[in-house]
Amino acid sequence: MHISEGVLSGPVLATGAVFAFAGTGMGLKKIDYDRIVHVAILASAFFVASLIHINIGPASVHLILNGIVGLLLGFAAIPAILTALILQAVFFQYGGLTTLGVNVVVMAVPAVLAHYLFLPMLGKSPTLTFIAGFLAGLFSILFSSILLGLALWFTNQNFFETSLAIITAYIPVMIIEGIVTGFCVTFLLKVYPEIIPKKK
Amino acid sequence: MVEENFAYGRSFIHKLDPKIRIIASIVLSFATALCDNLYLAMIYSFISIFLILMAGLNTIDVVKRLKPLFWFLLMIWIILPLTFEGDILYRFYGFKITGQGVVLCIKITIKSISILFLFTALIATMTVASLGNGLHRIHVPDKMVFLVLMTYRYISVIEQEYKRLLRAAKFRGFNPGTNLHSYKTFAYLAGMLFVRASLRAQRVHQAMLCRGFNQKFHTLDDYPPNRLNSIFLMGICGASASLVILEMIWVEI
Amino acid sequence: MIDNDSVIKLEDISFSYTGSDIQVLDHLNLEINKKDRIGLIAPNGSGKTTLLHTIMGLCKPDSGTIKVFGKILNNEKDFLQVRSKVGLLFQDSDDQLFCPTVLEDVAFGPLNLGFSRTEAIDIAEKTLKRLGIQLFEHSVTHKLSGGQKRLVALASVLAMEPEVLLLDEPTAGLDNKVKKKLIHILNSLDISYFVISHEFDFANAVTDKIYSMENGRILRDDEIHIHHHEHVHQHGKHPHIHK
Ligand SMILES: Nc1ncnc2c1ncn2[C@@H]1O[C@H](COP(=O)(O)OP(=O)(O)O)[C@@H](O)[C@H]1O
Numbered sequence: 001m002h003i004s005e006g007v008l009s010g011p012v013l014a015t016g017a018v019f020a021f022a023g024t025g026m027g028l029k030k031i032d033y034d035r036i037v038h039v040a041i042l043a044s045a046f047f048v049a050s051l052i053h054i055n056i057g058p059a060s061v062h063l064i065l066n067g068i069v070g071l072l073l074g075f076a077a078i079p080a081i082l083t084a085l086i087l088q089a090v091f092f093q094y095g096g097l098t099t100l101g102v103n104v105v106v107m108a109v110p111a112v113l114a115h116y117l118f119l120p121m122l123g124k125s126p127t128l129t130f131i132a133g134f135l136a137g138l139f140s141i142l143f144s145s146i147l148l149g150l151a152l153w154f155t156n157q158n159f160f161e162t163s164l165a166i167i168t169a170y171i172p173v174m175i176i177e178g179i180v181t182g183f184c185v186t187f188l189l190k191v192y193p194e195i196i197p198k199k200k
Numbered sequence: 201m202v203e204e205n206f207a208y209g210r211s212f213i214h215k216l217d218p219k220i221r222i223i224a225s226i227v228l229s230f231a232t233a234l235c236d237n238l239y240l241a242m243i244y245s246f247i248s249i250f251l252i253l254m255a256g257l258n259t260i261d262v263v264k265r266l267k268p269l270f271w272f273l274l275m276i277w278i279i280l281p282l283t284f285e286g287d288i289l290y291r292f293y294g295f296k297i298t299g300q301g302v303v304l305c306i307k308i309t310i311k312s313i314s315i316l317f318l319f320t321a322l323i324a325t326m327t328v329a330s331l332g333n334g335l336h337r338i339h340v341p342d343k344m345v346f347l348v349l350m351t352y353r354y355i356s357v358i359e360q361e362y363k364r365l366l367r368a369a370k371f372r373g374f375n376p377g378t379n380l381h382s383y384k385t386f387a388y389l390a391g392m393l394f395v396r397a398s399l400r401a402q403r404v405h406q407a408m409l410c411r412g413f414n415q416k417f418h419t420l421d422d423y424p425p426n427r428l429n430s431i432f433l434m435g436i437c438g439a440s441a442s443l444v445i446l447e448m449i450w451v452e453i
Numbered sequence: 454m455i456d457n458d459s460v461i462k463l464e465d466i467s468f469s470y471t472g473s474d475i476q477v478l479d480h481l482n483l484e485i486n487k488k489d490r491i492g493l494i495a496p497n498g499s500g501k502t503t504l505l506h507t508i509m510g511l512c513k514p515d516s517g518t519i520k521v522f523g524k525i526l527n528n529e530k531d532f533l534q535v536r537s538k539v540g541l542l543f544q545d546s547d548d549q550l551f552c553p554t555v556l557e558d559v560a561f562g563p564l565n566l567g568f569s570r571t572e573a574i575d576i577a578e579k580t581l582k583r584l585g586i587q588l589f590e591h592s593v594t595h596k597l598s599g600g601q602k603r604l605v606a607l608a609s610v611l612a613m614e615p616e617v618l619l620l621d622e623p624t625a626g627l628d629n630k631v632k633k634k635l636i637h638i639l640n641s642l643d644i645s646y647f648v649i650s651h652e653f654d655f656a657n658a659v660t661d662k663i664y665s666m667e668n669g670r671i672l673r674d675d676e677i678h679i680h681h682h683e684h685v686h687q688h689g690k691h692p693h694i695h696k
């Protein structure tokens with residue numbers, strides 16, 4: 001989920017950059033040298049998984065999966081998402097330099113929140129695990145699209161309809177991400193529970 | 201998939217120090233993004249096209265990179281002229297197209313394409329290894345640089361794993377469609393990628409320990425000082441500054 | 454056996470992975486001496502990789518002692534000191550090569566050992582040349598072929614000038630040309646090594662004795678002819694080998 005270049009106003013870009021900078025700093029601080037390889041290679045998996053295309057009727061959408069990344073990495077998801085966005089810009093031109101900050105906020109803030117909201121629910125029971133995963137996936141995309149809409153709206157209130165259109169367009173994605181994230185955490189908890197961070 | 205197609209040219213831009221290119225693209229991108237004047241935006245777009253030409257890139261490949269942007273632009277061209285408040289330019293069947301909406305669309309189109317062009321010309325023309333080196337030398341924290349390099353390194357490895365998994369699923373009759381079974385299968389594939397990634401991270405970490413990793417990262421690339429670097433950087437900064445000042449005066453008038 | 458000839462000595466090592474009750478290593482004994490060139494042929498899952506990781510201190514044994522150069526290794530600090538002396542070539546080269554370019558990868562070890570940049574680059578270049586792959590110096594690591602990756606990984610281990618080399622299935626997935634090259638390189642080394650392989654021909658070409666592994670223990674030459682016999686019959690084509 002990316003906001004394009006050349007749209008947002010200076011104050012919005014600056015706010016995004018400041019929050020992304022602070023968040024990345026906090027995330028990096030939480031990654032010690034024994035874990036950095038783990039974060040990096042999970043970011044590679046995130047990059048690859050987000051290229052998976054899923055059909056909805058005749059159309060297809062690609063997965064975003066920031067919810068899963070948030071669940072698995074917590075605050076470390078911020079630098080991991082920044083890394084993936086930089087590489088996506090280099091290879092696919094999903095964005096450029098000026099929106100990097102806003103895009104990190106749009107993708108990573110919901111991811112980190114999903115970690116703290118839904119991780120405690122995982123593993124209680126299979127149904128609850130699926131529901132927690134579903135909500136984490138759905139919530140992340142919903143919140144991301146709202147943040148994206150807000151970035152536009154703060155730029156110019158005339159963007160209101162555009163923002164609404166974007167959020168509406170993401171509704172099917174929310175549902176798919178919810179389903180996929182639900183199944184994905186169920187799978188992870190079954191085959192490799194070590195990957196899910198321990199609750200503190 | 202993650203081919204560094206543009207990185208191996210021999211142009212003037214390819215010879216510039218990555219650090220200089222990163223700083224120049226930051227300055228110029230922000231100047232472009234903050235510009236709110238149609239004529240000045242056009243000047244920025246000339247600069248970015250000039251940089252693309254200087255980098256000697258294949259035009260078709262460069263334009264192909266605009267595909268993700270294209271969908272966004274299509275959307276705003278449909279929505280903005282109809283919803284933006286302003287002087288009515290044209291009216292039909294109860295719809296109103298406003299002048300301000302159209303002008304904003306033109307501005308956004310020009311600015312976004314310019315910013316992406318100059319990103320392509322200055323950043324996509326270096327290898328990720330050089331990008332890491334440049335980031336290191338503009339004092340991006342070591343851990344962040346390491347994340348970028350390491351993530352890039354393992355993308356192709358994990359992509360291969362994904363292709364193998366998907367092929368195996370297809371050999372067993374998996375036919376993706378719009379149904380719960382397909383979504384579940386993709387969820388398991390994605391889950392498997394995360395599992396493999398985590399196991400691989402353990403082995404890579406072990407391999408690093410075996411080679412005496414002591415929590416310090418080293419870079420080897422050396423870029424000898426070159427007058428072209430400073431001239432280029434001064435040129436870009438000078439141009440950006442004068443355009444920004446020009447816009448400020450323009451508004452005054 | 455004179456003790457100062459001993460390079461690596463494992464005594465009574467037992468190991469099982471946490472959360473599993475299979476004894477992967479069960480009171481295992483192994484000794485590698487100076488100039489030893491030992492091969493290890495055993496089926497998948499018999500614990501060969503685990504054995505090498507235990508020697509490197511990557512798996513902590515539940516009981517037993519590990520001696521390297523006569524010194525008992527107990528904690529991470531002890532292992533840190535010997536890791537530069539014992540080189541481990543990983544089963545999957547992608548695990549081992551994590552730097553952006555070949556030269557950086559090969560220089561990574563020497564830099565960690567405290568060599569200066571110029572010295573490290575010099576060592577790396579010399580090692581690449583020694584293995585005949587100096588042309589790849591500036592290549593991007595992940596774009597190399599499987600065989601090239603294996604040779605670069607070997608270079609990255611040799612650049613640390615280890616006194617003993619542990620190789621985990623170095624020929625897996627390689628074509629005959631690279632295999633021949635590897636045989637040539639190993640035979641020209643003057644350090645001791647311990648090589649895991651699935652290929653009897655390869656192991657035979659680069660080692661002086663061949664061990665096997667069963668139920669978490671090492672079987673020496675004299676104990677394993679039965680295994681070879683079965684092995685050969687299974688694969689039909691080869692002539693019988695009776696020791
Ligand atoms: N990280 C691990 N956690 C749990 N069990 C493991 C792990 N790695 C290996 N094993 C198990 O230990 C046994 C020996 O594995 P390994 O040493 O890799 O064998 P080999 O290298 O001979 O094929 C196998 O049964 C394998 O399933």
Ligand SMILES: [Mg+2]
Pocket residue numbers: 501502503544621
């Ligand atoms: Mg093995």
